[in-house]
Amino acid sequence: MSFMSPGQVVWFEVGTTDPDAVTGFYGPLLGWTFEVDPDSSVDGRTYTRIIAPGAPWPMGAIQQGDTGGEVINLSVLSADVPADVDKLTGLGATVVVPATQVADVTVFARLADPRGNVFSLFSQSTSQRFEERMTGTEEYMQQAASTPKPGSMGRFEIGTTATKATTDFYAAAFGWRFEKDDTADGTPYFDVFGPGAQWPSGGLWDHSGGGAEMADYVMPCFLVTDVAATTDTARKLGARVEHGPETHPDGTVSVRLTDPRGNRFGLFSPPAGPTAGC
Template structure:
């Protein structure tokens, strides 16, 4: 399965009425850099690409609209036909937040909420076959760079938290064909790996039981979770969970940024290849 095949989570987006506040938080915390997308910034909306340190291609974007009533951070899932998927997913229990919308001649997107209220986007690239191949090649190069040496500050995982794990598993299995498999390495925690079609998992699901709030969030790789978590607090974030660790040495925490958006931090297991600084 290719990186840009339907069903893969390939992007995240922050929708906000104050893009500068988002930059002021995540820039110092994770070393992100930002570049305005001139093709997508129209009608009072500014679309700003987000780059991890040292990476030449964006991994997400800020949708900056001063008149927006919402503050959200959501992951984006590749679709071959956004309008058709929107209609199909409504029948499986999803709710349309923003209907299928074309952005110039470049992309079509829609924003939906799953049956538990978690927001995600569908993303379709409308460019020519030649440009699509170029885009896929660039994305593949970025993934190869991250595989060779994961980059601190990069989006590298997504996580679903559910107070009804069976309902959540049923929805995403039917919606995108994801496989959700219990993680035997999590030390008995109610955690499952999410396979979106690749050999290795690209996300996870935490069974919250009846204690917690459902969520779907991006997770970012860091070198030192406790130190980065403390720095996030200094910048105005709230720690919701952790830092905690698995038996294999993976360390993670879950936070709310100053705008109320949920995100995760994690560091690699102790037996994994070392992350380059």
């Protein structure tokens, strides 16, 4: 199955009322660069694409002021956004932003899962303009997913105190499957596979046993070469550490933080082989 197939996480977005604050934090921290979509400005609001160091294509974007607050969310590819909105609300999701046409480029919607975690849907346009923009993107995104570069989104993580409810929702919503990670040294952790995927693109941490600082969350995780050093830089830039840094049995090092706007994200550095979690 193609990486750019419905049900796959292929993008992330930061919703904010202050794009300059977001770029001022993540630019110095992860080496991101930014480009404002010239067609995006509506009533002074902008859509700013996020580009990882050395990447030829964006991996995410900053959406100004359309959610009424600060949020960072994953974006899932959809074959039919309005139909998927109906399907997901039937599964217990709630609509944050209804299905919306953006020029001739795409259709998107933003929802919250039954645990309150926000995510987006978007569909590819068949317009020539969009196809020209997307030429080469799938190949790049496939390579970025299999061998992420420092500063890029390498995976995502779900944390939940209601594991069955969460896995049931995402399995029914997008065809994701969840496999227990036996290398996690007793931590109740599951690898998350997109529909038809051979390798996991994320992980799920079961917090139902208690003792966790957090309840439920969904966050992107960004690859770095030195988690401890990057965490120290993040603190100096105003971030707050929620969990870690910690070293997993397979050598993966990870940390969970919130940025100065309150958005949750992870940092990780993997071992030479496949990662156990972010």
